[in-house]
Amino acid sequence: RTVFVNGEYLPETEAKVSIFDRGFLMADGVYEVTSVLGGKLIDFEGHAKRLERSLNELDMQKPEEFDDLLDIHRKLVELNGIEEGMIYLQITRGAPDDRDFVFPDPEATRPTLVLFTQNKPGLAANPVADKGIKVISIEDIRWGRRDIKTVQLLYPSMGKMMAKKAGCDDAWMVEDGYVTEGTSNNAYIVKDGKIITRGLSNDILHGITRAAVLRFAQEAQMEVVERPYTIEEAQAADEAFVTSASTFVMPVVEIDGAAVGDGQVGPVAKRLREIYLDESLKTAI
Numbered sequence: 084r085t086v087f088v089n090g091e092y093l094p095e096t097e098a099k100v101s102i103f104d105r106g107f108l109m110a111d112g113v114y115e116v117t118s119v120l121g122g123k124l125i126d127f128e129g130h131a132k133r134l135e136r137s138l139n140e141l142d143m144q145k146p147e148e149f150d151d152l153l154d155i156h157r158k159l160v161e162l163n164g165i166e167e168g169m170i171y172l173q174i175t176r177g178a179p180d181d182r183d184f185v186f187p188d189p190e191a192t193r194p195t196l197v198l199f200t201q202n203k204p205g206l207a208a209n210p211v212a213d214k215g216i217k218v219i220s221i222e223d224i225r226w227g228r229r230d231i232k233t234v235q236l237l238y239p240s241m242g243k244m245m246a247k248k249a250g251c252d253d254a255w256m257v258e259d260g261y262v263t264e265g266t267s268n269n270a271y272i273v274k275d276g277k278i279i280t281r282g283l284s285n286d287i288l289h290g291i292t293r294a295a296v297l298r299f300a301q302e303a304q305m306e307v308v309e310r311p312y313t314i315e316e317a318q319a320a321d322e323a324f325v326t327s328a329s330t331f332v333m334p335v336v337e338i339d340g341a342a343v344g345d346g347q348v349g350p351v352a353k354r355l356r357e358i359y360l361d362e363s364l365k366t367a368i
């Protein structure tokens with residue numbers, strides 16, 4: 084696989100990042116994951132905008148290749164022959180000469196930019212979406228700026244492991260009694276035809292897939308309500324689902340051992356997945 088590191092396309096075995104990189108030492112970095120369908124990038128603009136916002140919020144400088152990111156994504160898709168899959172992009176504050184909590188002088192330390200592809204044939208026709216996934220609930224103990232897409236993913240990883248141990252697929256995180264989001268996705272319930280999801284704030288990541296799905300839902304005359312909800316309300320809902328760039332719309336059929344609705348994939352989640360795949364392909368670049 085060919086990867087991109089600091090201005091160079093290299094075989095993955097030759098790509099190197101310093102041990103002093105602040106991404107490695109301090110999780111001082113941000114990332115994006117963009118999906119590829121039919122060899123094209125889904126919602127690239129949305130991901131690029133959010134990346135810029137993450138950098139701004141952390142006072143991190145843009146890498147010099149920032150304006151060429153679309154070309155770099157496309158070139159990696161081509162070089163690696165990706166028809167369906169993902170592109171992972173990470174920017175860190177770079178590698179100063181020593182470890183220090185103080186941010187390095189941006190004149191002396193350039194950010195580190197890394198991109199690589201992940202080949203995932205069958206991403207769109209994922210059979211898991213026909214069955215749905217099971218989730219557990221866990222306390223949300225992450226930091227207070229979840230709107231910034233940082234590489235601090237230890238707790239979400241632990242959440243996935245807790246889910247696995249419980250025989251489930253993922254975890255929904257709960258703060259002050261209300262669901263924030265999934266470990267790597269935004270969370271929704273459906274009740275009496277209404278799609279309910281927590282509103283945007285610093286408490287959750289502003290999902291690019293979320294924005295697109297809510298827009299498509301409204302265009303299809305479905306009612307969308309942005310408000311918090313509890314696990315009990317979710318268990319009593321007609322349907323539940325999650326969204327992310329890598330899973331699109333994924334139905335949730337069980338929460339903490341309780342079946343949601345009849346425990347099968349519901350019509351709203353199914354339809355939203357179809358609409359999302361159709362519509363997002365139309366604007367893929």
Ligand code: PMP
Pocket residue numbers: 116264265266267268269287288289290291292293326327328329
């Ligand atoms: N919330 C969290 C915590 C996530 O990690 C992700 C995916 N990275 C999302 C939501 C979904 O965001 P997107 O639709 O932009 O992939």
